[in-house]
Amino acid sequence: MATGVDARLLKSTKFPPEFSQKVDKSKVNMQVMKKWIASKVTEILGNEDDVIIELIFNLIEGGRYPDIKSIQIQLTGFLDKDTAPFCKELWKLLLSAQSSPQGVPKELLEAKKLELMQEKHQKDRSRQGSRSRPPTARRVRWS
Known part of the structure; x- marks a missing residue:
């Protein structure tokens, strides 16, 4: 699937050591x-690009063990x-x-926990704030 140019880039590009580890997509x-x-792609590009997002999905889902080095080479023109x-x-x-x-990265789980805790804290603070305010006096209109 890799072209001659891709093959040369794969040989000449220096990749991080993590890329030598395999990922079993089924897990x-x-x-x-x-x-x-x-x-993340929307954050990088500044807008949602369904074509690039779908391309990345397809590259990762291509086999049980995705090849991140090849994926990086193929995405370079886009990102x-x-x-x-x-x-x-x-x-x-x-x-x-x-x-x-669960098959979910612990980093994403921790970020979600933190987000939920902050939301709960905000709700608690807003409830406390509304309880501490004195009730407003109602105006009585005499007809």
Whole structure:
């Protein structure tokens, strides 16, 4: 599937050491990862690009063991300078997800827990604020 140019780029590009580890996609909750991919690509590009997001999904879902090096080479034209950091972060999350019983990266679970705790804290503060305010006096209109 790799062209001659892709093959040369694969040989000449220096990849992070994490890329030598395999990810078994069957152990990963892909729905969670797809949400992360979509939000990250939207953040990088500044708008939602369904074509690039679907391309990434297809590249990852191509086989049981995705080839992140090949994926990075194929995404370079779309994500430019953000391709390598995106692929590295994606791969770390996939490695984390495959070792998690739920197939969800622990980093995303921790971020979600923190977000829920902050929401609860905000709700508690707003409830406390509304309880401490004195009731407003009602005007009585005499007709």
